[in-house]
Amino acid sequence: MAADSAITTCFRHPQVESHVRCTRCDRYICPSCMREASVGHQCVECVKEGARSIRQARTAFGGRISTVPLVSYVLIGLNVLAYLAELARPSVEDRFAMLGTVPPGYLPQGVAHGEWYRLLTGAFLHLTPGEGTFGLTHILFNMLALWNIGRVVEAQLGRVRYLALYLLSALGGSVLVLLLAPTTFTVGASGAIFGLGTAYWVMGRRLGHDMRAVNQYMAGLLLWLVISAWATSWQAHLGGLLAGGVVTLAYAYAPRDGRRTPVQAGVCVAVLALLLALTWMKVTSLTA
Structure with a gap:
């Protein structure tokens, strides 16, 4: 016992x-x-x-370190799937492209008539072959830019911050289209791409990188902004650039202590609130 x-x-x-x-x-x-x-x-x-x-490793801007640019892959996949849907059913573009309103006498449609989802869905659609000036090259150029710049920006920001930047840039482009050209039919991820390009430049300056290559990329982006005044929707490009710039400045210059994440999140929420407020004001004026 x-x-x-x-x-x-x-x-x-x-x-x-x-x-x-x-x-x-x-x-x-x-x-x-x-x-x-x-x-x-x-x-x-x-x-x-x-x-x-154990304290988790973070990027210079507070995001979690990840070696696989998962968000960039998913965004490219969504754009490609949306493009295939456009090819299969051309009505998809008419139903989900960015459109503020239509002239009097036509069937009411667009953001001004309750279709607010167009503010984001239009950023995942692109011109199809034989349509417009660019056709197939429209999505090819945008996805190439997203592949090259998106992976770099995602690695620096982390997945959550990167996704917020992308969506707010896309929304900023659509809102400026609504404000300045509400009857323009717009598709494309260019607004979001311009936001990522601005982020690439801001982060390069904040981290003290060799700015020659970064400045060359930014100069090309600004040149395309000028050219797009005749070729595509410059409003979407400028709106994405401005929204992406504001968000990235918050990411880059928020205090590096316990307040960093709340400050960054607060600026993102403020940008979203501003864009929605501008949308509501424009919709109200269009339907008055």
């Missing part, structure tokens, strides 16, 4: 005899619960607790 009372068992598996203690909590653990530690073994719970206490 005395020998039986001296038997020790694993605290997680009482039916398994054990003579090894966790070096952290000093409880008995069986072989299946043992995890190698710098000294001796630890139990599963102590290993998990230790992992939670």
Whole structure:
């Protein structure tokens, strides 16, 4: 009886005899619960607790470090799927493109008539072959830019901040189209791409990078903004550039302490609120 009372068992598996203690909590653990530690073994719970206490690595702008640009891949995939849907059913473009309103005498449609979703869905559509000046090259150029710049920006910002930047830039482009050219039928991810380009430039300056290549890219972006005054929707490009610039300035220059994330999130919410307020004011004037 005395020998039986001296038997020790694993605290997680009482039916398994054990003579090894966790070096952290000093409880008995069986072989299946043992995890190698710098000294001796630890139990599963102590290993998990230790992992939670380790501070996660962050980028220079507060985002979580990730080696796979998952958001960029998903955005490219969504744009491609939307393009295939346009090819299969041309009515998709008419139904979801950015459109503020139509002239009097036509069937009411557009953002001014309750179709607010067009502010974002239009940013995932592109011109189809034989349509407009660019056709197929429209989506090719935009996706190439998203592939080249998006991956860099996502790696610097982290996935959540990057996605917020992309969507707010796209929304900013659509809102400026609504304000300045409400009857213009607009499609394309260019507004979001301009926002990413501005972010690339702002982050380069903040991190002290060699600005020659960055400035060359920004000069090309601004040149395309001028050319787009005759070729495409310059309003969407400028709106994306401005919205993306404001958001990235908040990302780059927010205080590097516990206030950084709240400040960055607060600016994103403020930009969203401003864009929605401008949309509501314009819609009200168009339907008055």
